[in-house]
Amino acid sequence: MSVRRLHPEQPESFAFTEENATYLRKVIARYPEGRQASAVIPALMVAQDQEGWVSQPAIEAVAKLLDMPDIRVLEVATFYTQFQLSPVGRKAHIQVCGTTPCRLRGADDIIAICKNRLAAHPFELSADGDFSWEEVECAGACVNAPMVTVGKDTYEDLTAETFNALIDGLAAGTPPAPGPQNGRFFSAPANGDTSLTDPALHDGSVVGKYRAFDREELTPTPPAAPAAAPAPAVAPAASAKPAAEKPIPKVVEAQGQADSEKVPDQYKPALLEAARDGKPDDLRLIWGVGSRLEELLHKLGVYHYDQIAGWNEMNLRWVDQHLGSFRGRALRDKWIEQSAKLATGWRPSDKDGDKPA
Ligand code: FES
Structure with missing residues (x-):
């Protein structure tokens, strides 16, 4: 970096041409009243364009024009290397x-x-x-x-x-x-593209493909998901136990955290049109289920403990994703285990404080 100081030989004076003065008046008018100093760089550039370099008299003329101390304009002129502080070549x-x-x-x-x-x-x-x-x-x-x-x-x-x-x-x-100067297109790779060369990346055909629903198309096919065991349509024996957990397909497991993940409908459990004999179980006895959530479960076709007890984890995930703002509770509160216990006739002594194991 060069030392930037004023040239030892300076002209006697400097004055903007009428054309340049008119132009600078327009530039200064762009700034709010009292902020005309903001035009210091354009004014110095005009001075340089006029004379070829920025002399001390030019710096003083700019300071006077913008009502600034000379030293403030000198600071700007000596800081930026686009300002030439000594005469430069004609060409x-x-x-x-x-x-x-x-x-x-x-x-x-x-x-x-x-x-x-x-x-x-x-x-x-x-x-x-x-x-x-x-x-x-x-x-x-x-x-x-x-x-x-x-x-x-x-x-x-x-x-x-x-x-x-x-x-x-x-x-x-x-x-x-x-x-x-070597024929290169701006800063493009000098020897041709080396990455992102697949034309499909540039024709719009894969826009959005990386979002959850379409990801399966772009990733290797996951191991086949085991078929979901259908939930029993009638109440099982009092000793009903939760269905054995099936392995979660990898594609779903990997995306399990994403809100946008969708559990395929193949995991939809058997649902009822109405409660058997018109007598639904009190689903509010499931820890964490209140009136609104119970109503939502009824709308989905869930009325009985044994229904839930017969689900596997994927069935539970399918239902969970249809619980709107309650999403996440079915998994968090282990509904299958709770319902299995309730289906045996067990009842909590205090619904809020006695959470089934
Ligand atoms: S190092 Fe030369 S342009 Fe940046």
Whole structure:
């Protein structure tokens, strides 16, 4: 990084042209009253465009225009490397990025050419006065290193050969097009795509496919799920026990935490149109079930302890996903185990405090 200070030789004065002054009045008007200092960078840029560099009289003129102390404008002018603090080449001032990525990719060669062809030192004018150069910090085009900036253009992916061609073009008034100088499309892979090459990823055909319902199409087929044991339509013997737990299909197990997961309808348990003999069991005796949840279970077709006791875990999960805002309780409160115990005739002494094991 170069030391940035004012040039030892300064002009007597500076004044914006009428055209530039008119333009700056419009720029200043964009900011709220009393905030005209916000226009300091545009004003310095206009001064530089007018004179080729930013002199001390120009800094003072900007300070006066924006009602700022001179030192505040000087701070801005010396901070940003786009402001030239000394006279630059008539045809081009070349800013060479000398930060690590560009260094690793050949910035040393670029700087060597500047020294040999333009001027031995940064900020010196070339013998014909047409060129000058300096080293700057990262210009934000590291993926196209090494690179240089000339005015408002950047020239990237340079080699010694293409940089020499750039100087020739600038000298002749026919510079090459800005951007990568190796034929590369912006910062796209230099040797073609190496990832995400499947055309299906770009034609919209797999949009949303990674969401839960469609995931099966994109993942290897899981082991076949065991068929769900149908729930008994009639009350089992008093010693009814919960059905043996079936293994959970892997695709469901892996997605079990996702709210959007759907247990396939193949796991829907046998449900009733109405309570047998018009006498439903008191499902509120299941710990955690209140009136609203009982009503919801009735709507689903669940009226009896033995119904629930006969489910397997997938049946329970299927029902659970139809419990709306109560979702999660069936699993959390182990309804199958509770219902099996209630189906034997056992009753809690205190519904709220005596949770079946
Ligand atoms: S390191 Fe050179 S552009 Fe970033």
